[in-house]
Amino acid sequence: MRIRCKASAGTMQSSDLMVVVEPAETLRVDVESTVKKQYEHLIRAQISATLEQLEVTAGHIKISDRGALDYAIAARVETAIRRAAKE
């Protein structure tokens, strides 16, 4: 899937996350999280798995997380990407 425009998904409520994606030449993922110290590696692993599944190879993915669980991360990232791909 190709990121064609800027799009976002999610909220800043507790246990949720906000995702902003925009077109870029390469793939870059920035993570802000209230539990960054403990869980950044797991958040990144979940984002990578979702991007791989959607076959996203380029784009700037920005995450602002408030302790979301894996399935919330997957759902919010997928929604933002589908919006950015204009599906």
Added chain:
Amino acid sequence: MSHPDSNRPQGPAGHAPFDQPALGEARALIESCGLRFEPGFDDLAVIYDQGRLVACGARSGYVLKMLAIAPSHQGTDTLGELVTGLIQSGLRAGHETLFVFTLPQNAASFQALNFRMLVAHGDAALLEYGPGLPAYLAAQSGLITPGRNGAVVINGNPFTLGHLHLVEVAAGQVDRLYLFVVREDRSVFPFEARFRLAREATAGLGNVTVLDTSRYAVSAGTFPSYFLKRLDALAEAQMQIDLRLFAQRIAPCFHVAARFAGQEPLCPTTAAYNRMMAAVLGEHGLEMVEVPRIEADGLPISATRVRAAIRSGDFSTLEHLVPPATLAYLRSEPLPKMEDT
């Protein structure tokens, strides 16, 4: 409780966009929280619970303000919901980084929403959300050189021989001089022109690098009352935040040991800013150097005087006040309206 988005009064900024009952309720809530209601924002997020307004907050450009939550809903996640609405509103308007001024005791509530503390002093804390300062500094990193560097911050509205003199004196005393041009577009001349004229006028000085201040000096985020030329407790608090942000977050990244400013004989706001600059920078082990103004035809050169000469179309005086690049620009461009500062 409904989502802020679904209740957000719609309408273009600048018209009478918000339905009056909601605005009246919002105003009452804001004032009951001890905040001052300031009209002139771009968007208002509101949250209702069972028909009653329980939270609201406004966005003016990239600055969030008047965030108020009814006592019955404090300590819940209402702030998260409110901030979500404001972040979405900011994204729609193209602002990925948002600022908020708050009381230091409320800073932790914003930090729990991934806001980053920029600076705190006295009764005020300034935080930001989004890529913000780290992204700004990363973008400038290729221009940073080691040594004993200096900084000058100017609005340059427009760039005068007085600015050039200040830059030349400063550049002679440091390894590299960073000339920061205020990004905020509240002046007669647009940022692109102010930046380009500063760059062209200083191109002959090998150790001067012209930079964009972004939101991090004399901006709507750090020092909004600069543009109102008003001097009161609020303006002083904003100066403190602006100068501490420079001393703590900007100067160290650019290896800046001294900041230079033109002596200010006329404008009381700028004169007070200079006095406070000397005190705040001194506290952080930085030097503040005031450079005397140069004169033309027996009077100090200032951008205010230049704008007066432009207003009266007096190009023979302008030749003594501005460098060739600015003069060429003034001759080639339709002159902007001059009612404003």
